Amino acid sequence: VVVVSDTDMWAPDVPSVCVGMRGLIAYGVSLRTAPVDLHSGLFGGAVPNPAHLIARMVAALHDAEGRVAVPGFYDDVRPLTEAEEASLREIPVDEAAWMAMAGVRRLDGEAGRSLLERIWTRPTCDVVGISVGYAGAGVKTIVPAHGRFTATFRLVPDQSPDVVGAAFEAWVREQVPGGVEVEVTRMGGVAPALTPVDHPAMTALCRAVERVWGKAPLFTRIGGSGPEEALGRILAAPVLYLGVALPDDRFHAPNERMVMDQFWKGLLAAGELFGELGRRG
Amino acid sequence: VVVVSDTDMWAPDVPSVCVGMRGLIAYGVSLRTAPVDLHSGLFGGAVPNPAHLIARMVAALHDAEGRVAVPGFYDDVRPLTEAEEASLREIPVDEAAWMAMAGVRRLDGEAGRSLLERIWTRPTCDVVGISVGYAGAGVKTIVPAHGRFTATFRLVPDQSPDVVGAAFEAWVREQVPGGVEVEVTRMGGVAPALTPVDHPAMTALCRAVERVWGKAPLFTRIGGSGPEEALGRILAAPVLYLGVALPDDRFHAPNERMVMDQFWKGLLAAGELFGELGRRG
Numbered sequence: 001v002v003v004v005s006d007t008d009m010w011a012p013d014v015p016s017v018c019v020g021m022r023g024l025i026a027y028g029v030s031l032r033t034a035p036v037d038l039h040s041g042l043f044g045g046a047v048p049n050p051a052h053l054i055a056r057m058v059a060a061l062h063d064a065e066g067r068v069a070v071p072g073f074y075d076d077v078r079p080l081t082e083a084e085e086a087s088l089r090e091i092p093v094d095e096a097a098w099m100a101m102a103g104v105r106r107l108d109g110e111a112g113r114s115l116l117e118r119i120w121t122r123p124t125c126d127v128v129g130i131s132v133g134y135a136g137a138g139v140k141t142i143v144p145a146h147g148r149f150t151a152t153f154r155l156v157p158d159q160s161p162d163v164v165g166a167a168f169e170a171w172v173r174e175q176v177p178g179g180v181e182v183e184v185t186r187m188g189g190v191a192p193a194l195t196p197v198d199h200p201a202m203t204a205l206c207r208a209v210e211r212v213w214g215k216a217p218l219f220t221r222i223g224g225s226g227p228e229e230a231l232g233r234i235l236a237a238p239v240l241y242l243g244v245a246l247p248d249d250r251f252h253a254p255n256e257r258m259v260m261d262q263f264w265k266g267l268l269a270a271g272e273l274f275g276e277l278g279r280r281g
Numbered sequence: 282v283v284v285v286s287d288t289d290m291w292a293p294d295v296p297s298v299c300v301g302m303r304g305l306i307a308y309g310v311s312l313r314t315a316p317v318d319l320h321s322g323l324f325g326g327a328v329p330n331p332a333h334l335i336a337r338m339v340a341a342l343h344d345a346e347g348r349v350a351v352p353g354f355y356d357d358v359r360p361l362t363e364a365e366e367a368s369l370r371e372i373p374v375d376e377a378a379w380m381a382m383a384g385v386r387r388l389d390g391e392a393g394r395s396l397l398e399r400i401w402t403r404p405t406c407d408v409v410g411i412s413v414g415y416a417g418a419g420v421k422t423i424v425p426a427h428g429r430f431t432a433t434f435r436l437v438p439d440q441s442p443d444v445v446g447a448a449f450e451a452w453v454r455e456q457v458p459g460g461v462e463v464e465v466t467r468m469g470g471v472a473p474a475l476t477p478v479d480h481p482a483m484t485a486l487c488r489a490v491e492r493v494w495g496k497a498p499l500f501t502r503i504g505g506s507g508p509e510e511a512l513g514r515i516l517a518a519p520v521l522y523l524g525v526a527l528p529d530d531r532f533h534a535p536n537e538r539m540v541m542d543q544f545w546k547g548l549l550a551a552g553e554l555f556g557e558l559g560r561r562g
Contacts (some may be wrong), residue, residue, distance in 0.1 A: 224322025
């Protein structure tokens with residue numbers, strides 16, 4: 001088995017075990033309409049503007065229901081099993097507390113899907129940056145000649161980075177009008193990972209967590225991406241996630257923290273897990 | 282009269298006299314959805330993304346016909362007189378040459394309007410910059426918390442910078458969903474300028490140009506904006522544009538040039554103009 005500790009638990013009093021992570025692909029898309037920026041008084045109104053073209057493309061990435069509009073995007077999404085759905089329903093979600101943790105004052109996303117589905121079990125598209133012309137202080141009266149954006153997709157089983165990536169690339173090229181140069185650059189790809197909840201090693205992990213926290217863990221997922229899928233695939237071994245971080249630990253952000261009680265319990269649980277796995281041998 | 286030389290002629294062998302300039306307003310629009318950027322794996326799919334919101338707003342600025350979609354935008358646009366339309370039709374336009382000068386491989390703009398209408402006599406909207414998140418080399422897997430864009434509008438008689446600006450501000454605020462902070466900043470405003478072609482001072486200008494170039498000038502406009510409107514309004518005097526630049530002089534750009542034959546002819550025409558105006562006294 002592969003044991004990874006890069007995940008979190010739902011809450012200190014709601015122990016949980018992550019069973020999967022989303023995959024990730026990222027693309028840079030650049031458009032060029034002219035060799036240099038043009039004077040917006042002399043040319044504006046008659047020449048293509050990459051700010052408008054990019055805005056239309058990014059706006060078209062989602063439909064009015066918040067679904068990703070790239071054709072075929074959802075084709076390979078494996079529906080949740082009844083056990084997975086039941087486990088999701090058991091998790092005590094406080095939307096107001098989650099919004100406060102994120103610092104947002106509204107929720108967004110795919111219509112008809114719960115908060116946990118949106119962040120864990122459904123694929124998403126987020127444009128992480130757009131840069132066209134000049135948008136700093138003051139104003140440059142130009143029609144910009146060039147612009148770019150970076151789109152990321154979080155993937156779930158059984159979506160393939162290559163298949164979704166090819167669909168996105170084809171979609172982008174269809175959106176760009178003739179006479180405009182487009183360049184699409186793929187930046188990395190990670191497949192989604194999912195460990196079957198009925199695997200015997202998973203049973204061992206759940207026992208270890210229950211022994212330390214005093215409660216059977218719920219099954220969760222994590223919406224982020226990592227190399228775990230490749231580890232499990234290359235080693236042909238189930239991946240166990242014994243992570244003890246908490247959702248409000250501010251991963252990779254200023255003021256990241258670690259709750260020490262979770263840390264010590266995690267050490268104990270690791271010992272229990274290796275004992276469990278040894279006994280099974 | 283006010284005499285200004287900040288304009289151009291259609292071609293060395295097609296002398297022309299500019300009769301008006303477009304006005305200009307510019308607005309910075311910033312959106313904030315959260316205090317800091319969020320991890321796109323942990324939050325992506327459930328929180329608002331300013332890249333998507335700004336893209337939708339910029340995409341919605343124009344309709345499918347290339348018309349500006351801000352309600353009331355065209356209400357105060359004064360139709361061209363028959364004389365103005367006839368003068369526009371006389372100008373020998375070579376679209377391929379114009380595209381080559383601009384360096385573009387397609388034209389864009391308001392459906393059903395000619396190239397000259399689009400750049401001279403019709404109002405336009407160009408977003409001159411968008412900046413959201415990170416779109417440089419590589420990828421940051423964030424849901425950005427903040428983004429901004431700068432929108433400019435070129436105005437024609439009788440559009441008022443204040444009226445159009447207020448309509449744009451109201452429109453922006455309607456586009457932004459609840460729970461998202463928006464800030465709209467106006468950056469300057471210039472009203473459109475138009476000198477009546479039948480004003481006696483304009484007749485003097487046309488005679489001066491005809492005497493030097495050997496042909497009666499056509500009437501043109503310039504799509505850019507300047508302080509001429511305020512000069513004419515405050516001094517209550519007609520503005521005469523005796524400009525001799527050429528459209529491919531690359532105004533305000535690298536490799537700007539001046540064709541010396543036009544320059545010397547311009548000096549002679551200025552002398553003729555003052556003579557004409559003096560004789561009228």
